[in-house]
């Protein structure tokens with residue numbers, strides 16, 4: 545049974561992430577989408593909210609589940625029998641840091657990283673840009689799942705008071 549992990553902050557998940565999850569799910573027996581718990585960084589959405597959204601969007605896939613982790617990703621992988629990390633690569637600018645992390649994760653625990661080339665439709669897309677554009681009233685429909693759109697609207701209107 546080959547289990548792969550797609551790790552990230554997912555604050556919030558975008559259609560680019562979802563494309564990577566779906567393609568990873570076609571290659572592995574099971575995919576775990578693992579949300580990093582980072583207590584030093586407050587997000588727009590709480591970890592529970594991110595996981596709830598992720599569970600909604602991966603529901604149609606029979607072999608994707610959602611979890612959270614803190615500490616080193618390789619420790620999480622080893623504790624859960626996960627052999628492969630799957631990441632999306634949007635552009636060359638992602639490559640330097642992703643390669644460093646992949647090499648470090650292999651050095652630490654011989655966990656392999658596989659890269660999926662992001663669908664060009666989403667190569668400019670990031671969670672932080674989505675938040676910035678939505679904050680200033682820009683239209684992010686088509687870039688995030690509907691489960692995110694509705695929550696973004698209510699979260700941002702709460703913030704505006």
Ligand code: PNS
Pocket residue numbers: 551552553554580615616617618644645646648649
């Ligand atoms: O969505 P993000 O924030 O770009 O995801 C980054 C993430 C969670 C994949 C990365 O920060 C990570 O793996 N963090 C866990 C801590 C860790 O293992 N650090 C060493 C990496 S070599």
